[in-house]
Amino acid sequence: MRIGILGGGITGVALQNRLRHESLVLEASEKPGGLCRTYFKDGFGYDIGGHILFSKHQHVNEFVDELLTDNLNRCKRANQILFGGKYVKYPFENDLASLDPEDTYDCLLGYLRNPFSGEVTNLEEWSYSTFGEGISDKYFLPYNAKIWNIAPSELGLDFVERIPKPPMEDVVRSALGIETEGYLHQLYFRYPTRGGAEAMVHALIDDDSEIVCNSAVTSIRRHGEHWHVSSGGEEHEFDHVVVSFPIHDAIKCFENVPEEVQNAIDDLRYNSMRVVLVAVDNESLMDKSAVYIPDPSVVMHRVCYMGFFSQELVRPGTSSLIAEITTNPGDGVHELTDEELTARVIADAERIGILKADDVIVTDVHRVPYAYPVYTLSYRRNIAIVRRYFEELGVDLCGRFAEFEYINSDACLNRAMKLADRLNGQNGAAAA
Ligand SMILES: Cc1cc2nc3c(=O)[nH]c(=O)nc-3n(C[C@H](O)[C@H](O)[C@H](O)COP(=O)(O)OP(=O)(O)OC[C@H]3O[C@@H](n4cnc5c(N)ncnc54)[C@H](O)[C@@H]3O)c2cc1C
Structure with a gap:
């Protein structure tokens, strides 16, 4: 045959x-x-969004x-969420003590005293029923609205099976500052050393x-x-x-x-994506695997530090990030030129304290027509x-x-x- x-x-x-x-x-x-695929520009390698290898099989x-x-590198995840100017360990619900006390209180109370009842028919309702208002409104819903480029109330439940539900003990521990880890299935991952x-x-x-x-x-x-x-x-x-x-x-x-x-x-429905490489002349972008950014005023929803995955992807003494931006025609981002989008990414990254525009030495943009199937x-x-x-x-x-x-x-x-x-x-x- x-x-x-x-x-x-x-x-x-x-x-x-x-x-x-x-x-x-x-x-x-x-x-x-x-x-x-992995793309290279002036000695900096980058994937189409952070690509880690892990499987339940x-x-x-x-x-x-x-x-x-x-x-093969074996790596331990070092993802962070940038929330209100603070770094919070990923997933959000496993590090509530790192928030401002008022936010910790809102998240914990919302989780424990959850008034949501009734049928769950979409992602927004699932979030409220699973996490309560605090975690949903501060992180889960704004982040998902960015990555999916659509209101979470318009998303079905087919995707929630990918999201592990935290045990109540972990949420309470995390609010009290006791160390917990979530999403254990991808806490450790594989990544190629070269290429x-x-x-x-x-x-x-x-x-x-x-x-x-x-x-x-x-x-x-x-x-x-x-x-x-x-x-x-x-x-x-x-x-x-x-x-x-x-x-x-x-x-x-x-x-x-x-x-x-x-x-x-x-x-x-599917989402397209722009991946923007930004390399800097110092090693400041090496210590995290990814930073999740729920803030809707920042164009990218996530940045990944390529040197964290493999030092072969950066030049000695430098480091780089890739910004992931979900986009669809008509959303204002889709229409930007590569130069305009790169300028926006650098300006936003500087505003939230991730890098300094003056340190940037190399940039590149890759356009991805098919990035995410949308449920x-x-x-x-x-x-x-x-x-x-x-x-x-x-x-x-x-x-x-x-x-x-x-x-x-x-x-x-x-x-x-x-x-x-x-x-x-x-x-x-x-x-x-
Ligand atoms: C931002 C992002 C982050 C991701 N992170 C991870 C991760 O951390 N870990 C992980 O394991 N996976 C991750 N993935 C998912 C992973 O990249 C995909 O699941 C996988 O690469 C899909 O492979 P595929 O071969 O099914 O499809 P594709 O990679 O889409 O391959 C389809 C191929 O068909 C070709 N093609 C298109 N049109 C035609 C045509 N008319 N004729 C012939 N060929 C054609 C294309 O050029 C392409 O080579 C991520 C994906 C994205 C977008």
């Missing part, structure tokens, strides 16, 4: 790595890697260890990998038992195809798409329609924007491994 893997992000290359069938990856960009962690062997997050992608590719770059798929048609795929001016024939690039673009490659399916995809209230209905359609067509969807799920690279690896296992058990042309 010859399999066409359409899209060469980490999912596509991992699938090829695990398949025993003949396969060809068709990738639109000049290099594989997608959202796991032990076999995925073992696979990562096997792939990266000696190119940034993209090192994972390279580790998945070997001399036998068949990958064609600069080859955007434009058409996917069924011909009897086979699939004909056009990409980069070439025609390819496969027995089976796996779509691993964004569903919004993939659907344009199919003929006679039912209106219901097209409408469902059109209604699946709006209609997500579940829409995604069910889309999945049913592709299942009936006999086309597998695999990956973050192909499946349109808010999944990290570890889940992408896991799904690629599972799909490879399934396809390895099949012979001959795929049937619908």
